[in-house]
Amino acid sequence: MRSKTLIRALLALPAAHLPRPGRESARAGFVAGLYLAGTLALWLPVAAAAWYLERRLGTGELVTGYALLVFTFVLAAFNLRKRLPALPLGSARAWKRAHLAIGAIATALYVQHAGSPYPMGRYEQLLALVFCAVVVSGLLGDFLQRLLPRRLTDVGGEVIFERIPAEIATLREQAEALVLASVREAGSGALSQYYVESLDWYFRRPRFLLSHLTGGNRGGRWIRDQISALRRYLDEREGRALDQIEALALRKNQLDAHYVLQGALKLWLFVHVPAGMLLVALACWHLLVLHIYAL
């Protein structure tokens, strides 16, 4: 009933028909402002308290240290949240925003806590390196997450990563069937020779990975060049088969791009997640050692 009323209201209101980009961006700005304020509200008290204590007999490192530990756990809990989707633990979007904000705060606090960029102790050096790896991989991941989805949209031909091998296999089967049929009908060997020499290689597995990763179109150019080189040797019927093969190859080119770009969107986590886990472990060790030896 409520949605009905809403729709009626929408139909009745003159302005509702028209888009209001101004209001949308104002809302986005408000959210961004709120987000920034929240980040500062979380960071400034800790940083200021530590700075103040540092100037009141130097227990500031304890404040930043424990804050870092808590933040590290909160950051790591993002992974846990993803494993418990049924519980009302807040939306993953809010978690991700908090993850970014707290990650930035933790980096700032880390600099304040460690003082020097490269500590003297060996396990502390490892801790610093791991922290660095987490931050750098996180930044890279965020960058990729902002960049690559658009590239994937532009590539088109949406496909689920796990289905790419099956799709490539299907394309290969279809291409092979086309070649076989063409050979049976025309009897000329040009197409089959070409398939064995070149296309078989191309359809075997994803190709031109680096080009796809960097946004190039080496695969597409390769297909164009190959097809145009071959076409002059084929009769009309074989030409039609070649057109179909070209369509398959172009689809394969799309799949290759998806394979590389979706792979990149997954691979950075291979650094971020293990390093993050290591960081949690090393941070706990650091806490233990410190309490045993110095506090």
Place this chain on the structure above:
Amino acid sequence: MVSGKSEAHVLQRPKRWDTPFDTRMSDEEVRELLARPEFCSIDAARFPAAAPLHGILRNDCRIVVFRPGELIVREGDYGNSAFLVLAGMARAILPPGLPQRLLGRSTEQPPDWRALLLEPFRRTRIPEARDTRLYTDRAGRSGSASRERRVSLLEIADWRELFDQAPAPGSERVPPLGAKHKTAPLPPGSLFGEVAALGRGQRTATVYAETETRVLEMRWQALRDIMNRDETWRQKIERGYRSSLFRNHLMEHPLLAQLDATALEKVAAETLFETYGSFEWHLDFRNRKAAPAEPLVAAQGDYPDGLLLITGGFGRVSIRLGTSARTLTYLRNGDHFGLDELYESWRSGRECPYETSLSALGYLHALRIPYSVLAEHVFPRIAPPRTRLVDTAARPIADDAFLEWTVEERFINGSSTMLIDLDRCVRCDDCVRACADTHGGNPRFVRQGATFGKWMVAHACMHCLDPVCMIGCPTGAIHRSVAGGRVIINDATCIGCGTCAHSCPYDNIRLVAIRERDGQPVLDPVSREPILKATKCDLCHGLPSGPSCERACAHGALKRVDLRSLVIHASAL
């Protein structure tokens, strides 16, 4: 039934009446029912042997007794069954109906926290694992989904809101409602609730038991079978359907809100009920070879003779542009068409032609109020329309494409369409994993589907306004939740016939072969075919915080939306 560990399990393939509506229905009661005038007039010979009349009464109906004051149906609830009054007296509350808070409606049932907390520890890696004992243990279950707490008008906090005099405690009869509440009596033999049941829609009125009332609750499948084989029932149902539609739609319509009862009666008398297109549109639509027929309801340039109030289905509003027609918007239940032109004609005294065309997408049900009635009773009482439908043509043509796409793909039907912004989606599959984790390890959608620019409508149930998937279900396993109207499949009563999956125009219902919890497939003992169950998105029914796919999307890419809200903001895309 369960064989050795390495062997496949077998399970008698479930049949339509494996799970009766109410296991307590006795032969005695069926005989008693068959003796009633409503049923004895039916020619039982016209029913097939697989679904005889007494079988229908036995398995698809149940007898329920309501105490005085108890609500039998509530306005706004989604209904899957109709009611036949057997004894006592029921009373329908006519529009405007009771305020929501008096209806005792709790929006959702409270979440099962224990199950939620234990869920991570109960996950199984076996795909589509089921405890098949639940299917065979027939005594312990009932197909009736309505176990909800009954609400009684007599439990109201302040009786003055409803009654003129305080109801006597323990009284056998509910006192008449106050003057501001219009009611209609439903004596024994009355049929009600059939509109919502057959139309897959919401209850249009609240009905309560005035005295102790014994009713026969009939699943809509029973109603369908009987009306298909008995002319008397068919006419009765159609009559009831129309009158109910007239009464409720006209009385509720905001344009007619200012009319008094007599004027409304006059309007109702003159109003026509019209149907365009095919009610079974989805069959055409699924076969994509040809463009589905789109009957024209009103053509741009023609002269209107009446106002169309849309009561069901969808209509496309278009305007001629170049060599084709440009879609401006689409209309659905509750919308109206032609007001701008008719009002202008009435105001200016010269005839104004339609500025836009209306065509039926699939089917379109509409009430037509003739101009003469409008001029006499309606226009003098309403404010001039502030906007005109044709105003929507003011947006840039470039913005049409998305709307055209949603109409063409019939995504207009969805109320919770899974729309993914591919520019934000990092293809992490967190949504699918979240879905699986909230459904016993099994995803309930495929993260792939039709794309338009950066938008993708994934293959997840859209919870249609017109859920055609429900049309053929023999058991009523697929139903709309009483509150909220989500389309849900009851796994216990699903027989895996696949009718819903075939009916779904969007391929969002999938049949899965179930396995026992030890990982072995469950087979039919005779045909050795796997036992199937229809599965689909249930919008995480029972979870405290909404669909987990949307909540699991860390990038704000996945949204469950009513596409119309997006279409209206088309150029924001």
Place this chain on the structure above:
Amino acid sequence: MKSERSFRHEKIVYERPSDRYRCGRALLWRKPCWQGPDPAGACQGQSDCAPARIGDRWECRRPKVAGGKCSEGPKPDGRCPHTHPPCVPRPALRRWRGRAASLALLVVVLVFLIGVDPAVPWAVNPAALDAGELASSHAGFTREHGCGTCHASHRAEGLAWVASAFRANDPSGKCVDCHDFAGPPALVHNATFADRADVGTISCVRCHSEHKGAAARLSQVPDHVCGNCHRRSFDNFAAAHPPFDERYPYRRPGRIYFDHVRHAEKHFVDPKVRARSRAVAEFAAEAKAKCTVCHEVQGATREVAPRPYEKICGTCHDRDVVNGELNVLEPGQLTVMASLLLGMEKDGDEEANAKRLAELWQAVARDGGRALAALVAEAAGRKPAAEELFRGLATQLLRDLGSAWGAKRGLQAGAKEGSPGWGVRDNAEGRPALVYVPAAHGDPVLKAWIDFAAAAARGAEDPRRAIAADALEQLLDKDAVGACGKCHGAALRAASPLEFERAWKRPPASAAPHSRFSHAPHLELLDPDAGCGKCHELKADSGYAKYFSAKPGKPQPYQSNFAGIRKEVCVECHQKGRVDSACQVCHAYHLPHRFKLGFRMKGGRS
């Protein structure tokens, strides 16, 4: 515009991203089977279906997802004709990620837990505890016993080691095994402060952080650490350090009345002075020009002591010291000394006085020095003993004098007039008197008499006290014999009996254990002869003399005849970019430090 129906519900199954295994065929870029691996990772796709036996026939059961029932149907023996070699399913990507995480964790745990000592294979690897290299000063002696030298908990093992995390483990307790200070080591500044009762103890590590590398200087503490407690926290001496006291560092008077201004401006340039002798003239000229004539600055630290009297003051003032004879005893006269010894007032009963003196003369004639010694004992009740007061006085001379006084006759003078030491002179009446002539600056007899008078003046007995006070004033008069009071008077008058002896001498440097200043390096930068005025600026009309020449009982406030040293003078050099101006340059946190005896052994053994 309408999309192809490529997702027909019967063609596509749910993709299950949570599955632990992926089909091995897909990893080889071949078509994966429709069944996929089972949850345990075994291949399920060796045949397209498991045909079902219906009656006596076998029926294909290939699902629509995989293409529906096959045309040829199962083989007569019920086997599916579409068989494939089994694949090796591989863990899904996310499992590899999990494995990578576990592996990284495992490697770190192993590296941490495997010690270098093969005898203790599961000890914690020292690298896992390494907080950084020790400062070179600490690295040597801790080598033998490792972390346990300072961290007591290091020696705990196993669970006890972990449990010690819940105890206080401040390593500062170990610092004092070796380091000692001239005050309680744990107290802030090693001292208590009357006005700051809130200041308590502090741990060493608050300021001194170890494990910062071999080159780290542990005693160097950044300024903000001082700011931890000191209310005005700053890191800029020039801008933020409070100004010095305007009389700094001349707040208290010295023990010698020496007016720098009068000497420099008047005496050293006075022609009369210069005319006295060549030596005097030369000295005056030089002293006028250079402070270093009197002040020995070469190698001076904070304190710059003046040269000895004989080297400087004596040049001019020796003639003030050896300036006459002190009449000690004479008949018919109550000398200052006699009134002191006998406790008699000058203007008292003359008959009684005369009688008392006559008795004394008899006793002296009879007993010599012993008679006087008895009087001294009676008068003072304590040292200085009579021998100090009458050092060098021959007993025979006394007897003779006593006889002469008793007989009221004359006596041949025992010594030449003006020669230092004891002697006899005839007084105005021609009668012999016992006189004393001071020999030089610091004459012990004269000093003993002043001390004797001062002690008596502060004694208990009232009539004698007034007599002694009067006597002391006469002895300290600037024109008195020896002129002691001229320079020493103010300090002596102000001193208590216990301080009296010290009041003669230059005081030791004032105690400022938390300050550092050394003249020597500063003078290296200045002209060592004339540069003192840069900081020590004479103030002409200061009223310096008032304090020293105040009448008894009317003390005057002290005013130095130097202008106070201003911070700005220091800032000229001590500022950013020039000379270090950190707190520690001028201030010392600790009281003087020393190592405990045998600290090496202690440090090593404990």
